[in-house]
Amino acid sequence: MDRQSPASGWFETLARHRVALAVLALAAIIVIAPYEALATNILIYGLFALGCNLLLGYTGLLSFGQAAFFGLGAYGCGLSIVHGGLSVLPAIAIGVLSAIGGAILIGAMVIRSRGIYFSMVTLALGQCVSALLYEADGWTGGENGLRGINAAHVNLGFFNVNLLNPTQKFFFVLFFVALALAIVARLLSSPFGVTLEAIRENEKRVVACGYDAQATKWVVFAISGALCGLAGSLYAVHLSIVPIDIVNYHSSGLVVMMSLLGGMGTFFGPFIGAAIMLLLEDVVSHFTSHWQLIVGLLFIALVLFFPRGVWGTLLSYVRSRA
Amino acid sequence: MTLDLFLLQTFTGLALGSILVLMAIGMSLIFGMLTVPNFAHGAFYMVGAFAGVVALRLTDSFIAAIIAAPLAVGALGMLVERTLVRPLYGRGVDYPIVLTFGLSYVMVEVIRILFGKEGIPFETPEFLQGAVSLGFGYFPLYRVFLIGVCVVVVGALYLCLERTKFGLVVRAGAADPEIVRVLGVDIRKVWMLIFGLGAGLAALAGLLAAPMRGVTAEMGIPVLVEAFVVTVVGGMGSLVGASVAGLLVGVVMSLTSLFSPKFAELSMFALMALTLIVRPRGLFGRPGHLG
């Protein structure tokens, strides 16, 4: 049987408590980041990347259309507040449900595609969603975006969260991120999670073992959509507007990069990727308007030398020593 | 809505399509042979336009520019393949995507640093200015020239692929790279040349588009997506597919904007999605190792 060396013990213990540790680490971001709005952005994009990574890193499906679900979540939440007069919490729920609805619909169309075709068709359908949201400008505001999302307070009865206070807003968002992390952790350590990774490794064999790979892929697509939609809803609340450009393929591409940067198939990688990307962009922008050059070079270096991503490389290093 | 207008609009679509054809052939070849979805294709298009500006400044001849610029960018493409793309073979499609994505950022920014942010004016060359009567209306001479160049280039490529030994190796390599290598052909050299060829074609497209659309660092971004659409619809790896799809998309978009311009772009994506769902390998693509 496995002979566990003392050193491996601490790593396994930490891994068991990864949700709690992740939440603690994320809470620290508000101290590290130069300002709270950026810290909140890191949480939101990290959550978005988490959704993307579930598909890409764990299931092996590269989607270039996840921004559509981010957008559906954002507009769903925003529209509920602006036109429906709902308060923040029900609006977030509606945002997530809109995203899940979209993911189920689009998922049905795309899961039969494989490899690069899957990526291309998600790109195309994502752009269709973007175009439709743009055209429905009576509701969505078109290229001016959806404005007037008054999400100033969340009344929890005993406690009133003031969302105009940047620190309170950060922790409000962190609460949802923690929830999402807990759900994803549960999912990954369940038989479903194992099936996902098996599909990534060899889909044909999974089918041969008697599992319904198509159904599994459809479900994970919907779950990923839900996570991206939650991120979108929180984004709408954070900025009080929904800008139309978040729904296009650049956004989808950005979040794929973040997943890769952090490390595909790692639990905390997406947040590391989001943090590095956003902090880097922020700091570099202050020095030069040519920050895209730095970002581009970073991607190239990443792909050539650190394909496992920052967190992934770190983890495999620690594991090899443990 | 007269017949004349319809014909004029169709011709306009052919000119629009010619640019798309040149882009799509390059992308299709690179994808078909190397299984690399080249997200930097738009950047090569853009660099081609700037290379043309430089060539024009040096030689004062448009004809010289349209020969020199694609060759230069093609060489750049070969260099990129050799140093950046080649290490990634065998690692799956995801990595070349990120690499070429990052590369496009770098290329755009370097051009901005070298040439500034405003873009550079590019006039239609003197001998190609003015309009010519086509019977059903006047049509800019330059656009007729564009269609002509596209026909010549596609024809030359077709002959090269179908009639020469090099073309034979390319087609075999697209069908089965392993066997080709077993037969003793250095497939990697062929890949490098293909990548260079693709980049060169994109550069030619960019330079030819410059008198119509101007020369700016961002000019490649919308074109990249259009190129993907055409490549997918035509079938990755198929020269005929890219040509037919490119002209088809150009004409469809042109005719659509007669009635409703805003749906032109949406219809392009819907077409792409439909093709991928119903006939994933595109109109002329070959089934195989891609899906």
Added chain:
Amino acid sequence: MTGQIVAPNMNRRTLLAGLGAAAFVPLAPSIVRAQSETIRIGFPVPLTGPFGAEAQDQVKCAQLAVEQFNAAGGVGGRMVELLVRDDKLNPGEATTRTLELIEKDKAHFIVGALAGNVQLAVNEVCKTRGVIYVSISQSDTINEAGTFSRFTFHEGMTPHMTTQAVGKYVFPKAKGKRVAFLAADYTYGHETLRAFKRSAQAHGMQVVEEILHPLGTSDFSTFFPRILAAKPDVLCICNFGRDQLNSIKQAVDFGVKKQAQIAVPVFLYAQRRAGSPAMFDGVVGGCNYHWTLEDSVPSAKAFNTLYRAKYSNTAPSDYGAYGYAGVSSLLAAVKKAGKTDTDAVIAAFETVELDTHKGPERYRKCDHQAIQPVFVVESKAQAQMRNEFDVFNIVHVEPGAEANLRSCDELGHKG
């Protein structure tokens, strides 16, 4: 040399960024006196992206305004500091940056934004947090009741103002009564189209064709056959930036200029310089500022002189002038109020009489729109250009008047 002494609210990034920003952005010598707090103006503009050049000029001109103000003693001994941020022409990014400026940098005021949708995003943030925002973007929407708030001020021209001025010049002179429109399918295109049509109808013109093109179209060739078939005497092209350049260029390729007078709501200095004199020759459009105004307006001469003293051998651009005007107007209001207290500055802004760089200007109370002179310019042929910057002839001056704006009622303001 210039250097920035970091404000009291220092943290890790500000220190780094301060050093970095000093290398990148030419900063005003803002002196922090021990007892009085600096007045901070946040300035989000699109330094990255297709309007980077315009944004850079806006920063330069805004810097001039700040330096000029500080040199005159500031207000109550307090000096002004300009905090420049890159909004990347992206409303989401602009919102984050504005939040940063307000929450972290504690900016007292915000001036800026170039794109219409970015301006609206910045406005939303400032509105909910009660910070005065002076927009230097062109828009009709920002004056409307649903978007406007008492903290919103609009230095930029409105599409309505510019098109009325251009129409007044172009339509009576046209060789016939047929007018065609080619407009970009987004807010700015819609606003200018609507306003141009209004002007056309007031001058008895007949609309023969109206085409909306998708924003960012690079190839307009599919629209010109239709336009030519309609045989217009005037073609109004309602778009902006690269779209303007490409559509005019391609219109000329298709021979439109031989048939019709081409008119645009705003003729952009940068696009004109990016194109060739031959191509643009004869095109007419609106303008907020052209440096040749110095021949007739003293404040223009003063502004140009100030600009040349610091940035030799050049002239300020139209968009650059917005940077100067936005900041100068705000500072004039602050000076009049004597303090940075929001309500006092708003009251001062509504009554201050200005002449910053082009003639008399003031802000209207109901929608805080700057009533300002609008110019109609015609592109010069190569032979007439004295130097590379001498691209326009000012053919008509529309002095600032409330009649040129949409009425308060029309915009939805009560009382």
